Amino acid sequence: MSTATAPNKNKATQTDFLPLHGTDYIEFYVGNAKQAAHFYKTAFGFQSLAYAGPETGMKDKVSYVIRQNKLTFVLTTPLQSDNPIADHIYKHGDGVKVLALMVDDAKSAYEETTKRGGKVYLEPTMLKDDKGEVVLSGIHTYGDTVHVFVERKNYNGVFMPGFIEWKSNYNPASTGLLYVDHCVGNVGWNQMNPWVKFYEDVMGFKNILSFDDNDISTEYSALMSKVMSNGNGYVKFPINEPAEGKKKSQVEEYLDFYNGEGVQHVAIATNNIIETVTELQSRGIEFLNIPASYYETVLDRVGEIDEDLAPLQKLGVLIDRDDEGYLLQIFSKPLEDRPTLFFEIIQRKGAQSFGKGNFKALFEALEREQDARGNL
Numbered sequence: 001m002s003t004a005t006a007p008n009k010n011k012a013t014q015t016d017f018l019p020l021h022g023t024d025y026i027e028f029y030v031g032n033a034k035q036a037a038h039f040y041k042t043a044f045g046f047q048s049l050a051y052a053g054p055e056t057g058m059k060d061k062v063s064y065v066i067r068q069n070k071l072t073f074v075l076t077t078p079l080q081s082d083n084p085i086a087d088h089i090y091k092h093g094d095g096v097k098v099l100a101l102m103v104d105d106a107k108s109a110y111e112e113t114t115k116r117g118g119k120v121y122l123e124p125t126m127l128k129d130d131k132g133e134v135v136l137s138g139i140h141t142y143g144d145t146v147h148v149f150v151e152r153k154n155y156n157g158v159f160m161p162g163f164i165e166w167k168s169n170y171n172p173a174s175t176g177l178l179y180v181d182h183c184v185g186n187v188g189w190n191q192m193n194p195w196v197k198f199y200e201d202v203m204g205f206k207n208i209l210s211f212d213d214n215d216i217s218t219e220y221s222a223l224m225s226k227v228m229s230n231g232n233g234y235v236k237f238p239i240n241e242p243a244e245g246k247k248k249s250q251v252e253e254y255l256d257f258y259n260g261e262g263v264q265h266v267a268i269a270t271n272n273i274i275e276t277v278t279e280l281q282s283r284g285i286e287f288l289n290i291p292a293s294y295y296e297t298v299l300d301r302v303g304e305i306d307e308d309l310a311p312l313q314k315l316g317v318l319i320d321r322d323d324e325g326y327l328l329q330i331f332s333k334p335l336e337d338r339p340t341l342f343f344e345i346i347q348r349k350g351a352q353s354f355g356k357g358n359f360k361a362l363f364e365a366l367e368r369e370q371d372a373r374g375n376l
C-alpha cells in the first residue's frame with residue numbers, strides 16, 4: 001500500500017487551520033496621526049499610501065497609511081474624546097492596537113479561531129468599492145491588542161475600501177526597511193504560558209524557542225520569553241513575561257507605563273543593516289548604546305563575519321550566531337515618551353534565532369536607560 005504511506009509535501013499546509021501569508025499591516029493608535037505619519041516618513045523613510053477621515057466619510061477618526069517595501073503602518077487618531085480610540089490612548093499612550101495578518105479567507109480564519117476559544121473583536125465584514133472587496137475579521141489577543149485577518153485577494157485599490165490614495169509632494173528616501181521579522185508582546189506575571197497556549201490552541205502556532213530567566217538575566221533584572229511561530233514561519237510572536245530579579249524587570253516597567261499588556265517591539269528586516277542604521281541615525285533615530293567592551297570579545301563568540309567590525313561598533317549593532325548562520329541586530333530607544341514601544345532592526349544572514357548571545361549586553365543597556373528614568 002505504497003500510496004497510503006507516500007510522503008505528502010503539502011501536509012503542513014493541509015493541517016494548518018489558519019494559513020497566514022505574513023503581516024498585512026500594523027495599526028498604531030496615536031495622539032496625533034498627522035504628526036506621527038510625518039515622523040515615520042521623515043525618520044524611517046515610509047511613503048504616503050492612503051488616507052481615511054471626514055473627507056472620505058469617516059467622521060470619528062483619521063487614519064494615514066504609509067508603506068515601505070512590504071511594511072505597512074496605519075496611524076489612527078480619534079477626532080473626539082468620546083471615542084474608544086481616545087480611551088486607548090489615555091490608558092496606554094501611543095501604541096500598537098492591531099497586528100493584522102494576511103489570509104486567503106477571513107471568514108474561515110474567524111470561524112477556525114473563534115471555535116477554538118478566540119474572543120471576537122470583529123465579525124467577518126465585507127468592505128466594497130469600485131476597486132473590489134476586502135473581507136476583515138478579528139480576535140482579541142493580550143491586553144487591548146487585536147489580530148485582524150485581512151482577505152484582499154479580490155481587491156486592487158491602494159489599501160482598502162474607505163481609503164483614498166494619499167498623494168504627497170514630500171517623499172523622503174527609503175531607509176531599506178523591508179518587512180516585519182517578528183513582533184514581541186509583553187504580558188503580565190505568570191501570563192506567558194497562558195498566552196503560549198492561546199497561540200497554540202486558537203491560532204495553531206508552535207513554540208519554537210524558549211528562554212528562561214537564566215538565559216535572560218543580568219545582575220538586576222530578569223524576564224522569560226517563548227517564541228511562537230505560525231506553520232510557514234512568516235509570523236513570529238515572542239511572548240515575554242517579567243521574572244524576579246534584584247530590581248525591576250524591564251517588562252514590569254513596560255507594564256507600568258503601558259498600563260497593561262501590549263506590543264513591546266516590532267522587529268523590522270533590512271538587507272544592509274549598516275546602511276539602514278547609518279541613515280536612521282542621521283535622521284535622528286536613537287539606539288541603545290553598547291559599550292566598547294562588547295566589541296572586544298564579540299568575534300571570539302560569533303566567529304568570522306562578512307562585515308567590518310568598526311562600522312558595526314560605531315553604530316552599536318549587535319552580532320549573534322546560531323547553527324544556521326549569524327544575525328545583526330540593533331534596538332531603538334522608545335519611540336514615544338512612555339518607555340513602551342521600540343523597534344529592532346535586524347539583518348539575518350542565515351540565523352533564524354533571536355540573538356540570545358546578545359541578551360546580557362542588551363539588557364544591561366536597557367537597564368542603564370531604565371535607571372536614568374528612575375524605574376530600575
Ligand code: FE2
Nearest residue numbers: 184267344354
Ligand atoms: Fe526582537
